[in-house]
Amino acid sequence: MKKTVLWFLFAAVLAVAPVAAAESVIFVDFSWDSVQVHNRIAGFILEHGFGYAPEYVFAESMPGLMAIERGDAHLSMEGWVDNVVEWWEKAQTRKTVVDLGSTFPDAPQGWYVPTYMIKGDAARGIAPVAPDLKSVADLPKYWELFKDPENPKKGRFYNGPTGWMVHTINNVKLRTYGLEETFESFAPGSETALSTAIKTAYDRGRPILAYYWEPTWVLGKYDMTLLEEPPYDESRWGEGKDYGCAFPKARVLILMNAKFAEAHPEVRRFLEVYETTLEQNNKVLAFMFESGATVERAAEWFLKEYEAVWAAWLAPEIAGKVRAALEALP
Numbered sequence: 001m002k003k004t005v006l007w008f009l010f011a012a013v014l015a016v017a018p019v020a021a022a023e024s025v026i027f028v029d030f031s032w033d034s035v036q037v038h039n040r041i042a043g044f045i046l047e048h049g050f051g052y053a054p055e056y057v058f059a060e061s062m063p064g065l066m067a068i069e070r071g072d073a074h075l076s077m078e079g080w081v082d083n084v085v086e087w088w089e090k091a092q093t094r095k096t097v098v099d100l101g102s103t104f105p106d107a108p109q110g111w112y113v114p115t116y117m118i119k120g121d122a123a124r125g126i127a128p129v130a131p132d133l134k135s136v137a138d139l140p141k142y143w144e145l146f147k148d149p150e151n152p153k154k155g156r157f158y159n160g161p162t163g164w165m166v167h168t169i170n171n172v173k174l175r176t177y178g179l180e181e182t183f184e185s186f187a188p189g190s191e192t193a194l195s196t197a198i199k200t201a202y203d204r205g206r207p208i209l210a211y212y213w214e215p216t217w218v219l220g221k222y223d224m225t226l227l228e229e230p231p232y233d234e235s236r237w238g239e240g241k242d243y244g245c246a247f248p249k250a251r252v253l254i255l256m257n258a259k260f261a262e263a264h265p266e267v268r269r270f271l272e273v274y275e276t277t278l279e280q281n282n283k284v285l286a287f288m289f290e291s292g293a294t295v296e297r298a299a300e301w302f303l304k305e306y307e308a309v310w311a312a313w314l315a316p317e318i319a320g321k322v323r324a325a326l327e328a329l330p
Helices: 002-016 033-050 061-070 085-094 136-146 165-176 191-204 217-221 258-263 265-272 278-291 295-305 307-311 316-327
Strands: 024-029 053-058 075-080 097-102 109-114 151-158 183-186 210-213 224-226 252-257
Touching: 024 033, 024 061, 033 053, 033 075, 033 265, 033 278, 033 295, 033 316, 061 075, 061 085, 061 097, 061 252, 085 097, 097 258, 097 265, 109 191, 136 151, 136 183, 151 191, 151 210, 165 183, 191 210, 191 217, 217 278, 252 258, 252 265, 258 265, 278 295, 295 307, 295 316, 307 316
Parallel strands: 024 053, 024 075, 151 183
Antiparallel strands: 075 252, 097 252, 109 210, 109 224
16 A cells, blocks of 8 residues: 555655756857858757757858867768868867768869850850860960959959958969969959859859859859869968969868867767768758748758658667658648
8 A cells, every 4th residue: 555655755756856858959050051051950859859959159161160160069961171271270189079070072163164154054055165174274266255343354253352352362363374364363352242243144144263162152053164274283372372273172071079079978979970972962942042931941841851861860769750850840
């Protein structure tokens, strides 16, 4: 009788006891769209598959990376470590941040032209105007196609904005490749101005030569060709060098606070197998641009569009929980 009463009282206590709050996992949102989308893809899976409570905090690059190193935040899905080499080398030496692998393959950047300039576009009635344009070495032959409206004796090269390091690098490249006689470097006022120039030219079927990079909505929406350069040569790259070679492909890594990784092996194992392609990234960013979607909606689109991709990262029972959460979305 006494055991029955005690069990009844124990069951009553359990019935009214509060459910333990889900443990937080704090992502650092940097200022570009792709990292915020990946943070929410991973956050959705961690919430619905593993039972975590994702949080997102905004920070510029260095403050955000230092927050991860201190443990004030736990991770970010994109660490462009080649842009912060000194910090990254010190963090590795201190063993405060762990590299969980690439978010997507090494990201290319360089000088792009619309592919219809080379191959034409029959559906749009566009004939190929530069069929032999393959590399930066071919540009003098075609400079008049890119005529600069402010200096019609030269072609216009759309550089990165003045405040970007790549703006200086591209100007050195122009000198090294002997293109200063035929091309003028033009600095758009912002990333938006640069992408708008490409969009405007492409929508009108006109030539344009511009610096750009992947993954971006521009390369997801438009068929562009990256012009060839001599293979990357480390000896030609750096302050005071001539930059007479291709850009090094940027490593984009999933970075996590080392102590958090050690305490949460299931999160670490999941993110170590997380990987996407450049094409998938370009497409989700193009969807986001064209539809005006939020980063949350873009993440949901990715999860619905590429179920076979993310399901391969997870145990079947975890994938089933994520799938059920997606099906419940409006």
